[in-house]
Amino acid sequence: MKRITVAGIVIGSALLAGCNTSSTSPPDQQFNQLLSVNTLTLDPSDHYSVEREYVGMVQAGQQANLGVELGGKVARILVDVGDSVNAGEPLLVLDTQLLITQADELRAQQSQITAQLDLVEANLKRQQSLKKKGFSADSEIDALNSQRNALRANYRQLTASLAANQLRQDKSTVYAPYDGTVSARFVSKGDVINTGSPTLTLLASTSKEAHIGIPAKQLGKLISHSDWQLRVGPDSYPVTLLNPGARVDSGSRTVKLRFALPESAEVIDGQLAYLQFSDVHDKPGYWIPLSAMTDGLRGVWNVFVMSDEDNQHIVERRSIQVLHANAEYAYVTGALSSGERLISDGLHRLVPGQAVQPVKKLPLPLTNRDEAAL
CATH class of the missing domain: 2.40.420.20 (conserved putative lor/sdh protein from methanococcus maripaludis s2 fold)
Known part of the structure; x- marks a missing residue:
């Protein structure tokens, strides 16, 4: 019986010692x-600032749908889409055979009037010579003077008609109004076109612009900004604001701003352009x-x-x-x-x-x- 009691006391003491060791851990361990x-x-x-991007499109500074002032049949097309042209270069020629024939007819009429004038001048000199000898009446001289004046008027009229004919021949050729690139062609050789019909679209190679739409509420902040950056593809370009916006577009509900791109910018008409703007909120x-x-x-x-x-x-x-x-x-x-x-x-x-x-x-x-x- 004593052995059991002693063993219990020893076990209890060991348990108490273990509890005391856990409760007295150092503060660093806790x-x-x-x-x-x-x-x-x-x-x-x-x-804080918010980096914003407003999207728009690159556009040529000038874009012309070139037409003809006279109707006719297309005889030659000298350029095609993608060709670069210089100012004054011929682009398209209409058939001028009828105009050339008409010019020949007018010149023949001039020759006829010239021959008649020579005859009238000869008769007039003869009558004046006879008048000095008293064999010619004044009425005959007056009639010859009147006939000569009428022939001269007819000759001037034919000269004006020839000038108009030459002008129509000149206008039968479409010339490039400025340096640029042909972006579209609407006619082919042999087509008969009317006056004013578009034939080619020419984009100016200089003065490239970007048209960007921005919310009207941001217009005040954007106008006061000065350091503009425009991203086209992977490249960014410094740009200049051309106009402060005139009206809100009824479709997009944005104000369109025009920015001038540098001449060195390698961009194509119709590319997407992104205006980068740091919107600062105080x-x-x-x-x-x-x-x-x-x-x-x-x-x-x-x-x-x-x-x-x-x-x-x-x-x-x-x-x-x-x-x-x-x-x-x-x-x-x-x-x-x-x-x-x-x-x-x-x-x-x-x-x-x-x-x-x-x-x-x-x-x-x-x-x-x-x-x-x-």
Whole structure:
């Protein structure tokens, strides 16, 4: 009986010793058991910027649908789509055979009138010679003078008709009004076209422009801007604003602005162009990573910050308002103060009032705080 009692006492003492060892662990061991969290120091900003792009199209400074002033049959087409031409270069020729025949007829009539004038001049000299000898009447001389004047008038009329004929022949050829590129052809050889019918579309090779539509509410900010950048494909170009916008388009509800591209820009008519614009909003707040946010009740966003209580780091919940967000960061305002330590990630492991162990982390980089589109 004594042996059982002694054994029980020994076992009980060992258990008590084990309990005493667990309860008297050093404070450093308890601290190491706290959950480690990543933090960042809140740095305030007085504004945030949003990188915006407004889309438009590249257009030639001049675009002409070249037509003919006279109707006729297309005899020759000297250019085709994609050809580069110089100012004054012939592009298309109409058949002028009828005009050439008409010119020959007019010149024959002139020759006839010239022969009649020679005869009248000879008769007039003869009558004047006879008059000096008293054998000619004044009425005959007057009749010859009148006939000569009529023939001269007819000759001038034929001369004007010949000039008009030559002008029609000249206008039967379509010339390039400026240096450019042929972008479209509407006729073929042998087609009979009417006056004013378009034949070719010519795009000017200089003075390229971009037409960009922007919201009317942004017009004030955009007009006051000076450093314009336009992106066409992979390349960006500095551009100059040509006009401040005149009206709101009824279809797109935007105001169309015209920008002049540099002459060195390698762009094609019809390419999409994107106007790059930094929209600055003067509102105080903080840039924080999206991983530092968690959703709360009724659509409210929350963050967790650390506060020091009794030499411990305690998790606190704060409500915030998101002013702007991109793929990685959000610009927020709310119950936050400059210099506070914000828990940057792992919020699903935390609850308000929990003691945690912070891991030192640098402040949010300046580039991430000031740029909205990363």
